[in-house]
Amino acid sequence: MQKQETDAISELISKLGNKKILTTKEELIPFMKDASYITGKLPLAVCLPDNAGDISTILSVCNNYRINVTVRSGGTSLTGSSVTDFNGIIISTMNLNRILEINTSSRYAVCEPGVRIDLLNQELKKCNFFYPPDPASSRASTIGGSLSTNAGGLRAVRYGATKEWVLGMDVVVPDGHIIRTGEYTLKRSAGYDITALMIGSEGTLGVVTKAILKIEPLPEATAKLIAFYKDIESVGKSMNSIKSKGITPLIAEFMDLGTINSIRKNMEIDIPEYTQFLLMIDVDSPEEGLARKIQNVKSILEGFTDDVTVITDQNHMDRIYAARKGAYSALLDLRENNHQLVVIGDVIVPSSELASTMKEIAESINNDGMKATLFGHIGDGNIHANIFMDNTDEGRKKMEKLQMDIARAAIRHRGSVSAEHGIGTEKNRLLYEEYLERNSIYTLEIMKSIKKVFDPNNILNRGKIFYESD
Structure with a gap:
């Protein structure tokens, strides 16, 4: 030292x-x-x-x-x-893990960064409210981490990512000054939006110490529809038809057969033998209109598949929701040995481009000779490719090549190399590729200039977002 x-x-x-x-x-x-x-x-x-x-x-x-x-x-x-x-x-x-305030009339909650997302929702549920962003790791993930990556989750099809739910925050910048960005109000027009700049910055600009978050009343009545398919094209067409009819689900998820098999037992539903893909749709409505909403969505789904299961029992719905959120962990049981790792990818395309992008990704997986499963948030076009990687230099090189192939497929289809996991050190080269393809490398230079204004000595989270060598 x-x-x-x-x-x-x-x-x-x-x-x-x-x-x-x-x-x-x-x-x-x-x-x-x-x-x-x-x-x-x-x-x-x-x-x-x-x-x-x-x-x-x-x-x-x-x-x-x-x-x-x-x-x-x-x-x-x-x-x-x-x-x-x-x-x-x-x-x-x-240790900064306190919920400081819940204000249901003004619809905000104030939290420190170490508050776990599920814990916040447990408290909000007592008031019949909730905080919509719900990354799959919400049981362990925190408000601070979700702000730093602009986390999304299963409900992003309806509610968007974290950035839509932050009114303001207290931040300590690298020289030690404590600043307030944003405010407690739903509307504010007062200069540059520093709050938005902080969200997704992965701790490279400052350290969040308090966040003012928007909250919503819990949906009144909900139901889950699960449809089964032989091909991804039909899944994509189903989702596009639902959205084209003006229906925005609470949740819209797809899984391939590998993912389905990893959580099949916990889902407690019959799955037809022909199934290669599954589409899971959650809808909500006032109690008196739920049956009609279910029928509308079911009719659309039946235009593309013969098998649709409807679930209205809340306990069963909760178990399926938990199973889906645990899919990544469940995939660990499919490893060929205990040394193999599962690397979860995260790209996004416009939802209308999902089916064609998925086909290209499947071809890349096959051509690269890798084992991988696919699931994601189909409502917003977010694809998670879960790559089974041998923990060797050769295995890592093969995984990195496949990650690059998947990223380029997303870029070709007007998407991005990261939807909700952030860039970190894993994706800084992929981020460069995205801006290179867009002929907009200067955008990265602007970002670096902003970083230099906040952190002239470059002490905060070096190597994150932008590639740096020693």
């Missing part, structure tokens, strides 16, 4: 106390990993702040000594956003 690093950690211990600074190897090792397949460097220290003042102190000290800082919340990143590629410290925001 260099002298400036030793001096910085000594100053942090002096100002915050031993209990808030982890320094032993045993304490630091868990922070080398997150939910991705990427392993970072052993951090110099891990800081456990309790409040915005602590974070201000940490950033001020690190900025003064030019110490790299990586921000981490729930550790559920799938792109390596919460591990470090450079010598430096990690700030864990998990």
Whole structure:
């Protein structure tokens, strides 16, 4: 450890106390990993702040000594956003875990970044409200992490991604200043929208310490329709027909047979033998209109398949919802050996382009000789290709080639290389490819200029979003 690093950690211990600074190897090792397949460097220290003042102190000290800082919340990143590629410290925001306010008349909730999304919804449910963004990892993922990646989830077809649900936030910028962006009001026209800039910035511009989130009343009555198909084209046509009729589902999910098989037992439904793909639609309505809504959607689906199952029992619906959210974990049981990893991809195209994009992705999987399953949020065109990777140099190279092939397919169909997982270190080269294809590399230069304004010493989450070598 260099002298400036030793001096910085000594100053942090002096100002915050031993209990808030982890320094032993045993304490630091868990922070080398997150939910991705990427392993970072052993951090110099891990800081456990309790409040915005602590974070201000940490950033001020690190900025003064030019110490790299990586921000981490729930550790559920799938792109390596919460591990470090450079010598430096990690700030864990998990002790900032309070729900500060719920205001149903003004329809907002105020939370610290370490609040888990499911916990927030448990509290909101007591008031008959909910927070719509729902990444599959919502049981473990936090408000801070979802803000940093602009997380989406199953309900994005109706409610959009996280950016649609944030009114404002408190942020500590790299020199230690604490700023407020946005406000508690639903409308505001007051200069640049710094709140929107922070969302999706993956901790490269500042550390969020408080978020003001919009909330919604819970749907009055819901039902789930599940349709079965031989081909992805019919799945796409079904979804396009539903949306063309002016119906926006609460949830619209597709799965291929590999994914279906991984969660078949937990779904507790009969699946026809011919099934290669499944479409899951959730609809909502006032109680008196639900039967009509179900029939409308069922009629559309029956134009493309002979088998449609309708479920109205809330407990059964909840079990299927949980099974779908657990699909990634369930796929681990399909590995050929315990050393094989499952790398979850995340691209998006306009929903009208989904079927043709899926065909190209399937061809790439076959041509590259990789095992992969497909599922995703069909309502917004979000495809997750789950690649079974041998944990060897050759296996990683094959996985990276397939990721690039999938990304290029999405780009060709007017999509993006990342829908909701962020860029991290996994996708910074893919992001470059996207802007190169758009003939808009200068857009990346503008982003780098913004980063330099906020963080002139480049201490925050180095290597995330933009590729950097040592």
